[in-house]
Amino acid sequence: MKTTMIVAFFLCAVVACSGPVHVAKNETEGIKASYEDPKLSELSARYQPTLKDIYRRYQSAGIDVYPNGIGFTSVSGQDGSKHYYLLVQVRPRNITFGEVQTKPQERFAEVLRKHFENNLRFIKAGDLQDGVEGLAFGVYWPVRDLSQCDTYGGFLEYTMVYFPKRDFIDLAARNITLMEAVEDAEVVTSLGRKAAVEMKVREQ
Numbered sequence: 001m002k003t004t005m006i007v008a009f010f011l012c013a014v015v016a017c018s019g020p021v022h023v024a025k026n027e028t029e030g031i032k033a034s035y036e037d038p039k040l041s042e043l044s045a046r047y048q049p050t051l052k053d054i055y056r057r058y059q060s061a062g063i064d065v066y067p068n069g070i071g072f073t074s075v076s077g078q079d080g081s082k083h084y085y086l087l088v089q090v091r092p093r094n095i096t097f098g099e100v101q102t103k104p105q106e107r108f109a110e111v112l113r114k115h116f117e118n119n120l121r122f123i124k125a126g127d128l129q130d131g132v133e134g135l136a137f138g139v140y141w142p143v144r145d146l147s148q149c150d151t152y153g154g155f156l157e158y159t160m161v162y163f164p165k166r167d168f169i170d171l172a173a174r175n176i177t178l179m180e181a182v183e184d185a186e187v188v189t190s191l192g193r194k195a196a197v198e199m200k201v202r203e204q
Contacts, residue, residue: 022140022156023064023091030055032071032087043072043084043131050127054088057122064091066140073136075162075186085162086128089138090119098146099154104191111139111159112201117178125172128165135163143192155193162186 024030031051035041044051051070058065069089074082095115097107120137128135137160144154163171163185171181182201190196 022066024055024067024069027052027055029067030065030070032068035072037074037082039082039084040072040074046131047072047129050129054123054127058090061122062093063119063122064093065089066091066138069138072132075134075136083133084131085134085136086123086132087136087138088123089140089158089160091140091156092119095139095141097141097143099143101146102143104157107141107143107157108159108189108191108199111141112182115139115141116159116161120178123168123172125169128168132165134165135168137161137163157189157191158196159187159189160196162188 031048032044035044055065055070066089069087069091071087073085073087075085077083092115095111102110116139119139123135123137138158140156140158142154142156144152161182163181167176167181167184170176171178179201187199187201188196189199
């Protein structure tokens with residue numbers, strides 16, 4: 001009976017510390033290849049060398065890319081027009097939070113304040129080439145039950161910032177700060193297992 005209980009406890013621990021890691025294992029998994037929008041497909045085909053170079057930069061820096069995290073996406077304007085953005089989504093290894101120890105808004109603020117710019121710096125202004133009107137940059141991070149496992153499991157949260165091209169170029173040139181750029185950008189975040197919502201960010 002004691003042995004059975006030990007085995008059962010071990011299996012529960014394994015389950016608690018397992019689950020998908022949500023990182024691209026290679027370039028094929030990291031670079032988005034399929035699009036419904038012909039314009040996105042055209043941009044992807046035209047700028048494959050740039051997308052591969054971005055993937056390699058993050059790999060060299062030891063920063064994981066989210067699956068299908070590098071490519072292009074479209075953003076709808078208020079007048080219904082479409083704008084085409086470079087898409088980069090990363091899943092850094094050095095960001096993790098305890099679900100009990102932190103609150104969703106605290107996690108969001110810490111990522112934006114301490115981690116966002118550090119992971120954004122591998123994108124160059126020149127990556128936003130002809131036909132690309134901005135950068136959609138996202139950071140994903142895990143939230144876990146640290147009493148069960150601090151390495152795997154839990155759930156993911158993320159923040160995406162949609163930088164218009166001019167703002168990102170100014171940010172890359174250090175003409176404006178990250179917070180100045182974020183204040184004028186669309187920010188979408190998913191926290192605490194809830195659906196993504198748009199947020200307005202103001203520097204305190």
